[in-house]
Amino acid sequence: MAKYDAIFIGAGNSNLTCALRLVKSGKKVLILEKNNVPGGVATSFIRGRFEFDASLQELMEVGTEENPGVLYKLFQDLKIADQIRFFHVPTCYHIYVKNTDQEYVFPFGIRNFIDKMEEYVPKSRESVETFFHLALECRNALKYIEKKQANIRYEVLLNDYPQFIKIANSSVEEVLNAIEMPKKAQEILTAFWMYFASPIHTLSFVHFASVFYEYIATEIVIPKKRSHEISLTLAEEILKNGGRIQYLSPVQSILMENGQAIGVQLENEEKFYGNIIVSGVAPSLVYSQMIPKEYVPQKALQLINSRILGGRGFSIYLGLNQNANEIGLADYQYIIMDSLDSKREYENMNQITHSNIRVTVLNNANPSCSPKGTCILQFTSFFSGDGFDKIVTEENYFQLKEQIAKRMIESFENATDILIMPYIEEIEIATPVTFARYGNYLDGSIFGYKVTGLDNILPRLFNEANEIYIEHLQFSGSYGPNACGYAATYLAGDQLANRILSLEEGGKEHE
């Protein structure tokens, strides 16, 4: 029986990146994927004359060729950058707030953003500038922490990132209040909380500010041929380097020996053995269903029990038989909010009746993404709790999802005064049930575990090593320490690969 250096459960972003790094270092890897394409939800599907992206709306940390971001550098390092064509997203976002009937349009670039905010909220300039200073420091500190992992030196942090240390444990709301940002500016700036599916009074400032900084300061891109282009390029590169990917191969259980993970077993009972098992499947599912009870330490169960599931995804994919500009869709990204109070909206988002959505018009970044005279729209939203799960049944499922989608589309039309319903040529709707089926997401929580309180990313990163309860078993993907998001998961995969490689080197030294 062949033994692998690493076996990956699932071919999601993290696992693909990690596996590619390992094969390039001469390791023998096997990826077992339940679906027939790589990427997890970083994939695409075809309906009629449209190819829809299943999840990507914007890719951060890519930057430009002259000023490449960390993700682009990683892709260059893995020698896949040249094979993917990126388009820059031209406009930042356009917010519509329904309860006040206000609109805010923001450009990219920090200077532009600050000026625009000053227009909307006079006297906000100083505090918004302060925000971006802090955000940059947080971003750099976070990069240092992610890079150094177990070897973080507190003195370095204290010396190089003194402000960061002061606010590392604070919520977005606490810091914005402390820097005396006007309430209205706070609300507008934090409409971006939807990206994290966590309200600003419990979401870590460090996490929010680092990502937001990246979003505003550097360019956002999307790949030409949907996220599937990146997933497939990674997968093909793994194959080229001698790695193995087996599709339609759902892993049923993790094989254990002396308390250590030693392999996996497929649903068809086929077994594979490896030195390390990397699970893209959530710890909650692994500990509760994929490992025999006697091997699961109490601590592991306490950990998964202490965590809250993040947003349960709901997406609508529309192919319209009209040109985007002709019907008035001028921007790339629209954010429609019932109100700007994140605490209130987060609670409301447990109801299926909410209409907080993000809508991207793919053609406004990638003009040739659909045939002439058509365009592609992607609506994404989420439910904050089990509100959807509690109502949905086998019998009402198909009607319920149409009903929710219809309300969200109407909400977009009402807020923007742009008519889209008559032009819908193709429609597909993904619910928490779809994500649960396709990617094994727990109750469809595509955001992974909720980033909140002491399950924000800093405490996760600090405790990552302590929270490995089963030897030779690692977790990756959106349920991992870096939380969800495309850039986050690719980068996390690379960090994991480096950790696995350095562990091995360390092991050799011991011998």
Added chain:
Amino acid sequence: MSNKNLNHLHGEKEFLNLSRDREKIIKKTSPKANFEYTANQLAKKLHPKEQFVKVAQIISLNDHVKTFVLQPDESAGTLKLAYFKPGQYISICVEIDGGIYSRPMTLCCSPKCALKGEYRITVYRVENGIVSNFFLDEVKEGFHFKISAPLGDFCYSSIRDHKNVLALANGYGILPFISMAEAIFDDLLDCHLTILYEAKTKEDLVFKEKLDDITCKSKNVTVVYVLSEEDDNEYESGVIDKKLILQFKGEENSYFVSGSTSFYARINDLLKELDIAKKFVRHDLFRGEIELKNDEEFSLTVLCGEDKCTMKCRGSETLLQAMEKNGIAAPNHCHVGVCGFCRSKLISGKVKTIDENIRMADKVYNYVHPCVTYPESDIILQLPN
């Protein structure tokens, strides 16, 4: 920078305690929990990986058409059948003379039947059809089969479609509309369905009785029978043409088309003439026509995991057909290149295909759908699993 106020925040001490505080919370949490995920459980019910059924009853509609009533095969582990949308199909797998064949078969009953533990499929005889003849001549009550979850999106959408649906069907194309009509009668579907049902003779209108029964009871279903090779005053005669469509269409309509390949070609021309927007024309699984010049015999080598298998494949046969005949259980569902389930990598060789449903990036790396791909040279194909 006006951030002196930051000093009032938790600061350094808290930072150092982040790790410990997290541990404290975890230690306080109970290890007992109910790890049951409603959405995941529902996903398994709606989209089971496979279902096992047995033939409970066979209803002969004429010498060449039979309806098979399928029920869960509890002995094989299927206790309930998955719910479905009217217009969907299942893929059924049969072994005949060493070959492994799968065929998409439309569920021609109300979704309500699934809840009562029953699916219905109807098989029409196809000349020289291996699977259809097997079903019509060999399959008996009590036979066991493996089938897929319900699949396909030839379904009414209250968001996309007009409330008036004009269904255009010939022959076996009537099957999805049986399901839609029954669903309307059961209050599961909210639209007005007018079916133009074309057949050669009265004898071919095998669902007339059932449809008449529904139209009597439901004001939302209307059926117009059209006979192409028999004259009868009570029926429309000829084929579905522009005049008939204009006569029976409502003010605004969605057109649902289902039938033979030549029927699609004919109806599509008509709808084009009537200038109907693409969004209002939906097709059931439909195979485009392809011109195949040679019927030369090529060698097809299939790689699956660490296994390798070589067989013959004629130029007039799809890669999937060759694999089926040779007993290779390659993944497949729809057989017309739309579901994407058979996606496989062409390692070497030249092929011809009518495929319009390959992802852009898949094209770059030579992925094909074997169900609509014909060889033009010797082929090496890598299966996904």
